[in-house]
Amino acid sequence: MTSSPLKSFSLSSFRGASKPFRLEFEKCKKLTLIYGENGTGKTTICDGFEFLADGRIVSLEDKGLGNTLDKFWPTVGIRGNAISITLETASGECSGTVQGKKACVAPANHRPRVAILRRNRILGIVEAQPAERYKEIKRFIDIDAVETSENELKKLIKALEDIQKQSIIALDENLKALESFHETAGKPTAESPLAWAKARLAAPQQQLDANIGAMGKLRSALQDLEGFPTQYQEANSSLEAAKTGLDTATVAATAAAAQAGSGAGELLDLLQAGAKFLHNHPATAVCPLCDSAENIVGLADRVRTKLQDFAALTEANKAVDKCRQEHNKQQQGLASLTERFERQKAAFVAAQAGHTWPAMVKLPTVPPPEHIESLGAWLAANEGLSPAWKTLEGEWQGEKRCLVNLRKAVDQYDDNFKTQEQLERQIPRVQKAHTVIVEERTSFTDKIIKGIADEVGRLYERIHPGEGLNKISLQLDPSRRASLDLHSEFCNQAAPPQAYFSQSHLDTLGLCVFLALALRDRPSETILVLDDVVGSIDEPHVERVIGTIYEHCHKFRHCIVTTHYRPWREKFRWGWLRNGQCQFVELTEWDLQRGLRITSSLPETERLKKLLAEEQPDLQAICSKAGVILEAALDYLTQKYECAVPRRPANAYTLSDLLSATRGKLRAALKAEILDAREGPVVQTVALGPVLDEIERIAQARNAFGAHFKSISFELLDADGLDFARAVAALMDALTHPEDGWPSSKKSGTHWATSGGLRRLHPLIRPS
Amino acid sequence: MTMDGKPASQLATLVVDRLIKDGFLRSVKRDEMIAKISSGKMKEADWRLEIDLSSGEAPRK
Numbered sequence: 001m002t003s004s005p006l007k008s009f010s011l012s013s014f015r016g017a018s019k020p021f022r023l024e025f026e027k028c029k030k031l032t033l034i035y036g037e038n039g040t041g042k043t044t045i046c047d048g049f050e051f052l053a054d055g056r057i058v059s060l061e062d063k064g065l066g067n068t069l070d071k072f073w074p075t076v077g078i079r080g081n082a083i084s085i086t087l088e089t090a091s092g093e094c095s096g097t098v099q100g101k102k103a104c105v106a107p108a109n110h111r112p113r114v115a116i117l118r119r120n121r122i123l124g125i126v127e128a129q130p131a132e133r134y135k136e137i138k139r140f141i142d143i144d145a146v147e148t149s150e151n152e153l154k155k156l157i158k159a160l161e162d163i164q165k166q167s168i169i170a171l172d173e174n175l176k177a178l179e180s181f182h183e184t185a186g187k188p189t190a191e192s193p194l195a196w197a198k199a200r201l202a203a204p205q206q207q208l209d210a211n212i213g214a215m216g217k218l219r220s221a222l223q224d225l226e227g228f229p230t231q232y233q234e235a236n237s238s239l240e241a242a243k244t245g246l247d248t249a250t251v252a253a254t255a256a257a258a259q260a261g262s263g264a265g266e267l268l269d270l271l272q273a274g275a276k277f278l279h280n281h282p283a284t285a286v287c288p289l290c291d292s293a294e295n296i297v298g299l300a301d302r303v304r305t306k307l308q309d310f311a312a313l314t315e316a317n318k319a320v321d322k323c324r325q326e327h328n329k330q331q332q333g334l335a336s337l338t339e340r341f342e343r344q345k346a347a348f349v350a351a352q353a354g355h356t357w358p359a360m361v362k363l364p365t366v367p368p369p370e371h372i373e374s375l376g377a378w379l380a381a382n383e384g385l386s387p388a389w390k391t392l393e394g395e396w397q398g399e400k401r402c403l404v405n406l407r408k409a410v411d412q413y414d415d416n417f418k419t420q421e422q423l424e425r426q427i428p429r430v431q432k433a434h435t436v437i438v439e440e441r442t443s444f445t446d447k448i449i450k451g452i453a454d455e456v457g458r459l460y461e462r463i464h465p466g467e468g469l470n471k472i473s474l475q476l477d478p479s480r481r482a483s484l485d486l487h488s489e490f491c492n493q494a495a496p497p498q499a500y501f502s503q504s505h506l507d508t509l510g511l512c513v514f515l516a517l518a519l520r521d522r523p524s525e526t527i528l529v530l531d532d533v534v535g536s537i538d539e540p541h542v543e544r545v546i547g548t549i550y551e552h553c554h555k556f557r558h559c560i561v562t563t564h565y566r567p568w569r570e571k572f573r574w575g576w577l578r579n580g581q582c583q584f585v586e587l588t589e590w591d592l593q594r595g596l597r598i599t600s601s602l603p604e605t606e607r608l609k610k611l612l613a614e615e616q617p618d619l620q621a622i623c624s625k626a627g628v629i630l631e632a633a634l635d636y637l638t639q640k641y642e643c644a645v646p647r648r649p650a651n652a653y654t655l656s657d658l659l660s661a662t663r664g665k666l667r668a669a670l671k672a673e674i675l676d677a678r679e680g681p682v683v684q685t686v687a688l689g690p691v692l693d694e695i696e697r698i699a700q701a702r703n704a705f706g707a708h709f710k711s712i713s714f715e716l717l718d719a720d721g722l723d724f725a726r727a728v729a730a731l732m733d734a735l736t737h738p739e740d741g742w743p744s745s746k747k748s749g750t751h752w753a754t755s756g757g758l759r760r761l762h763p764l765i766r767p768s
Numbered sequence: 769m770t771m772d773g774k775p776a777s778q779l780a781t782l783v784v785d786r787l788i789k790d791g792f793l794r795s796v797k798r799d800e801m802i803a804k805i806s807s808g809k810m811k812e813a814d815w816r817l818e819i820d821l822s823s824g825e826a827p828r829k
Contacts, residue, residue, distance in 0.1 A: 139775075142774070142776060145808035146776050146780050146783065149805040149808055152810055152811050152814075152815060153810075153812070425823070426819070429792065429819055429823060430815070432792070433787055433790075433792040433815075436783070436790055436792065437783050437787075440786055441779060444775075444779045444782060
């Protein structure tokens, strides 16, 4: 967004600009006053600025023209794409056109920022609903994101408070659990359950764990030993049975061999070996025993037949082998059992000896016996130990579980207690932090809103003295979000201005609110446009409104004020306004063929000089104009010095009345000082007495040439009329500054001075 | 960091400076906090962490 000075503004085919229109902005003048009767095109210029800034024309809205307002953007009868709007500034140009139905403004970085107030919108913010009014100032207090962060902090407070409530409940439950443990333990001490539990947990726990571990091993070892007597008995029985079986089979095999004949046993072995050989070598050609081939044929069959003859012996031998194997197996089993017994016995001895047992634990008085045969007796002697150990171990396990649970309860208590302690420190901090944010936010928004209200009050006070300062207020409604109330003081009572203010007061209030908001929102980048808003202010206050605009226009990038208020034009022409600050533009009658037109707006003195400069001067016009200007000058002097003039209805003073009033000491004392620069040296001093004397001498020229048809004019020379006019012009040149107008400030205390300080008028008061 | 023109940034700067002054935030985190608060990204957990850390308290789960 740029803030460079404006150079020119051109419109073509846009609204009333049926012909190309160009407005040149004068250098160093930030206020452009566009005067024109109704229908001369003032609003078209404002519309052009709005089009460039916002791509829309609000003056067309709310007029029942439907939604396709773009068709009304161009001059009647011309297509929209012919529209051309150009704002030329010191830093470049910005142009507006219509493409399709859209406003197109380029380049975007030169798009002007415009704050525009139109007459029909002047009461907009005053009469708006609080919510709508809030929207107007929202841009100054748009802190939604901060409030989102603030709400997160509020959620944190709620969450921490919830945790605190839960931890209090949990802490109570933990204490109850500890009381229960304490009671279960029979309340062994007079301490609190918590102190007892902590002392209990602080005691060494290793002995209990060691006891449990050692008891487990001891019981396991004893259980292992307990199995041996039965196993030993079974193994012994089995060995006995195997031995009996072997003896029986051996007797049967001996009997079978005797029955089969002498050497039957050896023959059987031989036949079995031969059968096996012949089975494995079926193609053998000779007898493997005698190497003879004679009987080899059918030898295998004959061997099998022979073996069948020894079947009983064969079975008896097999039975002996089987019984022998069984006997060997039982012998080995018994040996293995004995071996395991030795190991378990050693394990038991180690388990018993490897731990320092509490006195309550009863142990075998003698170690397990050397021989397994005696184990049964040893176990019988210690029969009651195993159940006692089991009971004891169960008690120890129970105690251990109890300690684990106690530890858990104490840990939970400690944890919840720490949480609560932390929350007791944390919650007040978080609450205080939240309070800080609320305070800062409230102060921030209040300050901004108060700043706006104060500015409105100051502006309003400037227009309605005694009615504005500290009497206009804006307040955010705390019970509703995004709602802004407007208050005022009326007859020492608080009241909404809409209820009691006159229409004119409301209008000025609306203007003041608009100006106050515009002044807060990057004014140096903003072109302020006031479209005919002065016309709705009542007569007594217009002067002050104009003064207010003059005072603040330099803060904006530029101010454009349109008006049809005629006195403003006249004040400009008569030098009553600070023209050095203001460019005056007058629009003349509009028609479709010629469009918007600027007409000459020369001040009256300049007009007189222009008339005097003509090659063939119009004496009547010159004297008439000079007479009016002289009246203005004398009106100024007689008022400034409070001169006595004849009292007549409607203040109808004659030139003679006014000139007479300046005679004497005042006229002699009157002098004007001309300076080139404020506070600079006086470059010329003009004694006004002689000028007024000369004017008075030939003042009749005004009536003779300029006001009436009189035969006396036949007697006068044209030069008399021209001299009269030149003297008036000289008086005005001495008395007024073309840009600053009349000397109206007496701040110096010694003389009257123009606003720019380039004209000084002496004396300050009429000499007595 | 200077305040940008947005009201949220201006307010966030005032809030953070005040919270630092009152000991609720750490000064080393000033710019980060201003950015987070002014953009509405300061969450519940962020507040807790920062307020805890500013008090020298180790945050608890």
